[in-house]
Amino acid sequence: MLLIIITATNDFRAQNNIDKSLPDIKPPSLETYKISTYNLDFNNSPSGEFTYTLPIYNINSGINIPINLGYNSGIKVDDIGSNLGMSWQLVAGGAISRVVRDEQDEMSSSVWFPETIDINADANTIKTAAHPDNSIDTEYDWFNFSLSNGLSGQFYIDKNLNVHYNGGDGSKLTINDKTTIVTQYGKNLEFVLYDNQGNRYYFGGDEKFLERSRIDYKGPDKYYTSGWYLSKVITNKNDIINFDYSVEQISYYTSVGASFSVSESCCVPNTYENSGITKNKTTMIALKPRLSSIDDNITTINFGYNKQRKDYINGDGKLLTSIAVLSKKNNQIIKNFQLSYDDVNAGPAVTYYGLPLNEQSTVNRHFLNNIIDIVSNQKYKFEYYSKENIPARFSLATDFYGYSNGKMNQTPFADISGQVPNYIYTKANGYASANKEVDPTKTYLGNLKRIYYPTGGYSEITYESNSSIIPKQVEKVESSGLEVSRPCVGAKTVSKSFTFISNGSPINYAAYASTDYSNCGEPDDLHEIHGIQIKDLTTGTVVRSKNSKYYESIVANKDLCLTGLPSDLGCPVNTVSGHQYQVQYSVTSYLGRIDGAVSLSYNSRYETQDVLTHYGGSRVKKIENNNTQNGSDIRWFYYNKLQDLASQKTSITNASSLKLFDYLTTKRNCALECNPNNQGGESISVTSIPVYRFYKDNIISDFNDRSNKIFYNSITELVEGHTAFERNYLYEDDANAYLYDPPILDAPHSNSGQVKRGLLQNEKQYGFKNNNFTIFKTIDNTYSFVQNSITSFIFKQNFALNSGYLYNPHDGPIPNISYTFYQNYYGFSKLIESISKEYVDNQIFETKSNTVFGNSQHYQLTKQSTLSPEGTLIETSYSYAPEKGNQLLIDKNMIGIPLETLTTQTMGAGTKTIGRTETIYPTTVPTSQSGNLVLPLSVKTYDLQNTASTEITYDKYDTRGNLEQYTTKAGVPVSIVWGYNNTQPIAKVEGATYTQIQGLASAIITASDTDASAAVNTDETVLLSALDNFRNNLSNYQVTTYTYDPLIGVRSITSPSGIREVYLYDTANRLMEIREGSQTGKLLKEFKYNYKH
Template identity: 25%
Template sequence: MNILSAQLQAPKIDMGFPQVIPPSPTVSSLMKFEEVPVNNYTGIPDISIPLINIPTSSKDFNLDLSLKYHPSSIAVSEIASDVGLGWNLFAGGTISRTIRGLADEVFRLDGSTKNGNVGIYFNTNVSNHHNYYYDKISNLSEFAMNQPNEANRYYWDTVKRGKFDTQHDLWQFNFMGQTGRFYIKKNNMGILQVVPLSDYRLKIINRYTNVNGNPYTPSGFTIYDEKGYRYEFDVAEISNGITATRTTHPNSVNEGFNEQPDYISAFQLSKVYDNNGKLLLNFDYYTNYKEGYSKSTYMKRYYEKYVLERDASCMGELPKEMVTNQTNITQVRKIKTITVTDIAKILFNYTQGRNDTNINIKDQAPRLTDITLLDPADHEVKKFSFTQGYTGSGGLNTRMILKKIETSRNGNFIDKYELAYKNTNLGGSYKKDSWGYSTIIDDNNDCDYKHSESINPYSAATMDVLQGIKYPTGGSALFNFESNTYAYIGDQAITDFTPNHENLIKTNTLSYTFTDNGSQLLPLIVDTIAIFRPSIVVPADQPGQVHMMLQSFQNGVQLPGVTSLICQASEPFCCIKMNLDPNKGYRIQRTAFDLNYHDSDGVVIDFFKKKIPENKYLYGGGIRIKEIRYYEANVDINNFDFNLLNPTIVPSKTTRFEYNEFADPTRSSGSLVHPAPIFKTAGTVSLDTNCITANGYITTQEGALYTEVKDFSEMPILNTQGGHVGYKNVKVYETGKGHKEYTYTSPIDYPEDDYTIGEPYTPSKNIDYKRGLLLNEKVFDNNQKKITETNNTYTFDDYVEVSGHKFWQGSNYRGNIWNTYNDYLVDLNQSSLTFPACFITCNCKNKTSFPGYPVSFTSHQEVSEAFGWAKLNTRQSKNFFYENGAQKTTERNETFTYNPLNKKIASQTINTEDGQTLKTNYFYHTGNSSLSQNRISEIEKIENYSNNILIDTKKIVYNNQWTGNVSFLPKEIQTSFANQPLEENVRFDSYDEKGNLQQYTTKDGVSTVIIWGYNTSQPIAKIEGAKLTDIQPSLISAIVAASNTDASAAPGNDESALLSALNTFRNNNALSAYQITTYSYDPLIGVRSITPPSGIRESYIYDAAGRLEKVIDANGKVLKEMKYNYKN
């Protein structure tokens, strides 16, 4: 909803005088706690701690430093930031790259690495290396037909050797509130250009250069925002990696290493310029920090036929087991200094050395220790010190957490934030769930069911999440998170909720042992779920020797179909879950086919009944907020118990969230975009084999199903608005305010319809811009009476980009023994082959074992990515009131149109409750100076209509002909009523090079001059009735120089020299006809004094925290005094 809110922020044209003069300081807020906004659709609260917010020399641009927390960052494998787990410091900006396949610009010959690497841009023949992606990808079938030799070699090298890149890398930016995605495509002129993959309003220019003969090396980006401000990203972060692989075949073990060369993984923001080309911000970085992490993956493959396992190594077939360990090292660039031109300097200090268990090079890992704000003369204004600790030992990883933020000034303590995290030991053994969060129960394993009726096993997902914040005021916010739930995958409703262990109640356990052939009847139990744990494992127990199965019968007659009660080697301690039909009988049949087999076999059966009514949801997909409590009184945030029934301290406010369907409160309204991650897959291998025996050649076709078990999911996981689960219905209860009901668009309304759950695991287009939009909001009072209702409709502009192709080898071929396509081609053209490595009993395979040319066993598919623009089309608002118990309604309807360039509101039409039709049209100025681009969002004109009759018009006339400034700035503000001509309301006569207004004239001809001091950052004098030409330049220079000198002094200094200069200016005879107001400041703190035309000065004194403490007159008499006393 943030994008929509931005779209609907109707621009205004202020008809009053310019607001460049500071008001008198006011008392600081005494709010005990800060309310935390929540994204109801995902259940993710927007938790932040503001640190620094200071202006720049541009009125349109402030520098905002804050910490933001995201609860999804507690997933087991997530790495804590340099602040602490879940916390991110938003200070500068980054454009980061995700490598897809190979780096787009990589070019390495075969001699430098085993296979060589050729990036996607190299579509010319360089040393016999030619990536045909740009030339042939649009018509691969024609390529295969007209150039079969080149096509087969290209397919082989792409799939078998990973030589050619066929997917563009993904670039993502995050800076100053702007986020988005793009890739870089080579156009028909051979130039690399940015192609959007999200709906943003920026102009992005990529830069690349020739490094060591590679002409496509990225060197940075320039971004222009919609006001024409320029952002330079040219501070590179370099990453590299190495992947170690251990592959086990039936008769061999291979180990290999693949080193990824240095590549640019990110560019950090270095400078920000205004649209007059003046430097606003400069970022300097430390260069001596490195961060590293390792990612291990495990895959094991189990064949159902022992004979295939025996022969697998003959053709370099699929391995039995593969373990990989990938290590990545990044030369990170940590912010050292931010310089706000003529305003401030911000210093960042880090120390090295951390104890996180999931990072490498611990001794070099950085930790942010403090941030210091300095004024332009390097005097300390405020310092933030960070205290970190580590998560408890209950979880799978130990990671750094932020525990406290202390604020001080020149060593004097001011205040602090304290933070607490959940560390509850639920018992049992912790593991990762399908989405990577902590759990003590494995929903993928039928053997792993709930072990305690009193403990919700899914609450382990909240391990290490933020639990509480104690604010400097003494108030606290307590966060109660819980596991997400879902009842839909896309638009498909889930019907089987037995994987939710809350729905199972254990009733009995039986155990049977068999030493001979025989059967065992099961007891008749109504509505029963049984979990069988057999002891027979194949192929460890020789296949064909013994079997055990579950048979069903009805009316004494055995029914067709049986359930095998045998474990595969992939799951030697397997469980088989069955829903037993109460209208049928069941028996276990154990049969030994080998007369010499005398082992005993058994099965243990756990019986369960379904909970009635059942909970119609499954757990998973991370966590959501359940409840937020706000306290003014002192509470122990570290040991807080949300389950305490009679708390001794009552919260000042509680906000509670429910995510079930309005129509069926037992069913979750949550939906996944994709199915849950998959860690077990099945496949088939089949080869014709020609074996040499005593009787000659015997040709057999040996094939087998196999099962792959992995600790990672190859299927891409799509999030929705930053969460794994999106909720269609959400209820929010607030203390004393009734409740609200929200209905959103979700994957139920807009599912992904093009994803695959098997190879090649191609990602779907992702239409998430259509999800999470508010459709309906209802507000009820404490008596359940509806107060208001809002209904929204939307339209969409849809875009699809093909960002690459994914190639994979089909099921007909898995061989790996040929190093080059030439080797394979030679053998393919022979009549028969002999492989000495094979078993003596089967050492020859003829060419029917070969699947043919690569184009016949290789497949490919487009990688398409969708993005778009969601536009609020209509909004209906109803208000309800009650007279004598009867409900009455008023209704208001709005429609919106949008500017196609900047995508802001173009018109708003309102049909009011009393039948009036109001319409407002908005027009935007799009001029650019020689120093700006993409200036598309400045409001230029607003027209207001009532019942199709023009009521008034307001217009800003822009000009860029200013001395020392080429920016388009307001020249006039004009107004008119009805159809009258536009008339000047105020004229802006002069600006300085920073865009500071120096003179304006009202419609009655009265001009006002504003003089800027403190290095042109603050107005120090306002002269009403004068023009700039009426004031001697030497008079201006004198007070400007005095203010610049005062700016270099420490806060609270003796400013008598400046005040004297200002008095001299005020009392100059040449200015006696004018009304003069003068100002002095403590930079970054506030106004120090205001002297109006009467000459009666007020001065302002601040405490160490920068809060107004006293107001005194020119004689030192205290006019006002403020004391800040916080409870506790």
């Protein structure tokens, strides 16, 4: 132990550097982070943000992989865009991101993740972990993942590289390549996500699927792995979807920082020192995967990047400029999207943090202007609110939350006048003087204003500042004054006084005097004075007495209070509540006239007043949808309940008090600091030092808090003139980190409330009639929550120990160390009850639905019950692979497939079974029906006597899992012929086995494969002729045939009767018409489309 202490002392004396108190965070690139945390649904995110999804294409190879462009409103001044510009995100595939806390968990040479600590038994380890050259990793890294098909979550890995994850749906995460070492990067991990259907998603592994990042703060640092991109998906039928990337090297200023502190001197008591401002700028350098193509067995989707990004320092970053969907069979372009951008230059760079005036990356932004599919000529165009008025990144003209406020600030530190003692304010040297108030007219600069649709219609979004009426404490004081005159003759001293009973608050005063020699006397500086005396009559003690020459004012208030000490006569006079005080003011002159007056304020108190307060960012106020055919509709959003629409008090939940600075009392070994040559002491002398810390660093706000969004408990949506929807959401605050004196600043919260936030608690639906809202439906939801947690510790050495220090029980085992810990929660919520009430003609019809998720092996729905308004109870139970003991399905994680359902009906006292169905899967492979694929073999049903009968038997699958033959309950075989390169069913034959028709099927399969190679909407005569021949050769059977444009949809269906329906599509590949016989035949059905957000 002694050797460790000596080494520590040689390396470190006093931790005065503010940088040492900031969290050790290594973030991913912002784009990777946003991909991994993406959320699409506006209604399920009660933050008031505007979110919009523009669908591009949907890959369907057994599972859906949608490709979208996603928008989320809100631009902070320091934000940087993605490869789609500001606020937009390419949502295709997915990624895992990591925020490294301390060191990479898989690389740390020494990892210590205790759930609890014993400061006696663990003292040596704690001292090593607290040392500034800490070699022990005590914090779990934070992992997030998101896939474009909706799967998402967060997880952690422990020192053995086991994944701590519980998605609540039976999905699981594992790590491959746990021991592979790749030089400076450490272990090349590959994550595999298994969903509950047995589909596998692979992240990372090879170099081109990994993001390597480096944060350069005070010079080049080492790279760390911060992202794992989706490399492939293997479905439960062994279809493969591959994702390919090119690696782009990007660099940009990720953050800037400035800090200073005012603290009491260690060596000169009762004096304060300013540390001086320390400024820094941090550069993110990342080797980031950029999606270049997605490939399945039908299509290839290429992503082109041909426009240089000006918001990066280097020239390797590109904007997405094209998305092309190609048929794999004939390389025909099905969709060809071209994207265009507006480039916005904010003017000169901000030089406060050391950037040169001509620096370009921080002044340039890109905004998506339009996207057009040149195949269908479908065009979307976008407008934004005053995007050119957003100042350059790192501008000082920002509010408390980082949004533009247009103020001409010269410093990033908020004005602290009146918020700290005057002696602290004076020592701040004017550094903390910025106006950081929110300007509600600037919180939505750069937000999406209009979306123009291909039909010619548009949606317009109106925003307002996040705000609410909140109670604030406003100071009220009693005041009084005394005016005293001494005329030319009479007593030399004249005085007046008054008394009052104090409430314990200080007395402030200001006294001024003047002389008049016009009628008598001559100037006499020695004797012309004025003075104040304040006496505690309860104790008989004079608590303040001061005399000054007549031309000197006598003032005491907090602005003149330099030291806070009783001897400082510029400070207000402290009082004791309930005591009576006398204030006496006097003027004195021997020969001339003198006049004086004193004004006093005392008995200060605070009263609560409601004040409209603005917070960071904006919320949607109104969405107006204008359609060229059907006019317009307007939706208004109010952030409270329907009954409170007129109130400016909203349901904002997490609007915390603004932090202008940090105040803490830290501990230092002043005896050692002030006498560095005295190393021989055997004990320590701990001094408590008050510190005011001021800093600005956006890495902390962006990556040190797992919940930094505004939330509202209630949002009411009004559809103008029609209906109203009041939605009330759950919210729970996160628990603070557990702090031990002195505190460690900026320790993250435990994310305990994360699982509950944003869940819809209830909804009330109203109709609008006769200028009144009338309720017609309510929905009340109840949830259950499952959470696990693991603990992260943070240790900090406050000061060094004397080199000769020997252990003293009085000091404790870690006398110079602070520590804190927080919880990392992971878990899920489940809706367990929903009560719906409908109000009709003064009657209430209630329907209650209850759900049970009874097996912790998969957390699937195991029981659902619905009680109707008539009192009928319908209950359905579900069994899965674990309940049925099917180990093959369990091993393949196909545990989300219901294998058996049992439905009962209860009316009164009687209960009966009304349905029982069982799907039989193999328990071993291979099987004669499906080979090595795990596919259903049959479906059984049970009658009221619980007698089983086979409803359907699946007789034969092809190697891709396509069903080729099944047998009905009546024993009738049904065969299915697959064409278009085994991707679409082209014929269904009822009554024949597949073996019977196989010889005839080869001709239509070949014809369909040939048709698949043709262009979209080409002549199908040859294929239709082949299908007709096939039908004619099987005239004794019921035959239905189908044709397709494989990437668009079905083109024709010919029924057993020979009647053909022809399906026609518009240029956007949407179903437009169904006609009989041919493309010009009788119109059977027509479809119209309107765009609406």
